[in-house]
Amino acid sequence: MTQFWIYAALLLFAALMLLLWPVLRGRKDQAEEDRTALNIALYEEHIAELEAQHANGALSADQLKEGRLEADRELLDDTDVGRPKQSVNLGNALPLIAALLVPIAGLGLYLHWGASEKVELTLSLAEQPKTVEEMIKRLEDTVRLQPESVDAWYFLGRTYMSEQRPKEAAHAYEKTIELVGRQPDLLGQWAQALYFANGNKWTAELQSLLDEALSQDPNEATSLGLLGIAAFEDKRFQDAIDAWTQLSKSLDPQDPSYQAIQTGIERARSSLAETPQASAEANASQDTATAEPAPATVSDYKLLVDVTISDEVLKQAAATDTVFVFARAESGPPMPLAAKRLTVADLPASIALTDEDSLLPQLKLSSIGRVKLQASVSSSGDAMQAQWSSESILIDATEEGVKHPLRIDQKN
CATH class of the missing domain: 1.10.287 (Helix Hairpins)
Known part of the structure; x- marks a missing residue:
């Protein structure tokens, strides 16, 4: 500049x-x-x-x-007699x-x-952003100065989702759709952002968006994945199986998401077999009394995490503020796989995330190879409205016995 x-x-x-x-x-x-x-x-x-x-x-x-x-x-x-004298004087004023x-x-x-802000933005875009916050700021400046930039709106939505800001992501996806039309993949991502922004509550608007997306592309991945999650949480296990089975057909078996989807399908099938209707059918088909079911096995898998908090954040946070420690899959559903809740007064703390801490019953933490770990502090008790957080670290979840440090020192 x-x-x-x-x-x-x-x-x-x-x-x-x-x-x-x-x-x-x-x-x-x-x-x-x-x-x-x-x-x-x-x-x-x-x-x-x-x-x-x-x-x-x-x-x-x-x-x-x-x-x-x-x-x-x-x-x-x-005397210079060759130059004629000036006859007109316009004055010096x-x-x-x-x-x-x-x-x-x-x-x-x-x-x-003028366009000084656009000049400054162009110069800043020539440099690689050093942090996620800096990248978000540049994207926000881009859509403010160039509201017709489709790419800026789309990548802003994706970045918001990766930072657990679904409400802002939903707005960004909506603006993208206004500019390029109602494409099936964009409809699916918009619906997903609205779902998490609404506290994982299913609405007629979400169903309408997914119906529209799947009518254009029956294999649209985000829509099928979201349909399966909503059906599973509503205990419509067969609908979840159908959606995830359709989704798995379009995935490469080497894709990390493929194994996660297969685990979800197996979990839905197990839950379906335990429903009263399935039990009654099984009883009617047996000629002898059913045997007493074997006790469920409990996995001994543990993901060890050491959580600390910086002195600067500790001075600003209350002792009763909620601390969330959660793990997300490297790829696949953006929602946490497992989480634990603490308070600021509990820190520093060493905890273990297990399959029992899973937020999505269809996805076991032990079945995911690589996960992202992060911790956050929220004064309202809402994980989506956290004021401080740690850096998100990518780890190999199969390495048991390794303690992974998380330090809460960044303001959101």
Whole structure:
């Protein structure tokens, strides 16, 4: 931005020189005219003196004539008679007034119609952002200055979702759809953001959005995944199985999300088998009394986490503020797989996340290879409205016995 103002100042200086040149040139011409007038006055005085000497008899006629010729030659040498005198004087005030008004008017017009903010934004975009917050700030500046930028709105929505800000993400996806139309993948991501922003509550609006998306693309991944989650939480296990089975058909078996979806399907099938209707059907088909069910096995999987808080955050947070420690899959559903709730007074603390802490019964923490760990502090008790958080770290969840440190020291 400094370079821009330097160039602007140089152009302004050039404009001022063009305006002030007549004034400067006029002063030079005036000095030359004054010198010419003095030379003429001296010439006339010299001629008068020669004539007086001739009248007194001191000079002959030839001497007077020769004196006149000598005086004429001297006058011609000292006077530029080839340039006509200026007959029109525009004055010095007008160029000076214009020289003062040009920079003032130019600056005012540029501040009103110029694009200094866009220039500054363009220069900042040339540099790689150092933090997620800096990237979000640049995207927010881009959509504010260039509201028709589809890419900026879309990536802003994705970034908001990755930072657990679904309400803002829903707005960004809505603006993207307004610009490019109701494409199925965008409808699915919009519905997903609205679902989490609404506290995981299903609404007719969400159903309508997913119906529209799947009518255009029956294999739209985000829509199928969200349908399965909503159906599972509503204990419609067969609907969840159907949605996730359809989704798994379009995934590469090597994709980390594929195994997560398969785990969800198996969990839904197990839950379906335990429903009263399924139990009644099983009892009717058996000729003998059912055997007592075997006790469910409990996984001994533990993901160890050490949670600390910086002194700066500790001074601002209350001892009763809620601390959330959660794990999310590296890829796949953006919602946490497992979480634990503490208070600021409990910190520092060493905890273990297990399959029993799962927020999504269809996805076991032990079944996910790589997860993102993060801790946050919320004064309202709402994880989506946290004021401080730790850096999100990516770990290999299969490495048991390793303690993973999280330090809450960043303001959201």
